[in-house]
Amino acid sequence: MALAVQLVTALWIIIVSLKIGSVGRVLLLAVMLAVGLAFSVTAFIVVRHLENARLEGAFQQRAGAIAASLKRSLDISLDDVYSLADFLTVSNDVDAAKFRSFVTPMLESGAAVAHLGAACDGIGAIGV
Secondary structure, eight states: OHHHHHHHHHHHHHHHHSOOOHHHHHHHHHHHHHHHHHHHHHHHHHHHHHHHHHHHHHHHHHHHHHHHHHHHHHHHHHHHHHHHHHHHHHOSSOOHHHHHHHHHHHHHTTOTHHHHHHHHHHHHHHTO
């Protein structure tokens, strides 16, 4: 800020020392202000663009990690559901003990299959 004030003061001294009429001085001052404004606007646009690019990069990096984690979790859950479907398709006679022995390792691992049962109970409760 102090540098800008010194620069404007120096330019004003140069303008006053020139043998220019008052209209010429006003025009020169207007040109000086316009150039300063143009530099300020340009600097603002460049800094805004750089900051947006930095934020976009950080967002893409975080979003990519979250999306990969979500995809991995969904793939694991779908594998459990497909295994359960294959078990029911292959087995001719599935009783409660066989079913329990098959799904217990899935449920103990904290898989999302545990939530599938609750969802099915909820669907049955609403009469779908």
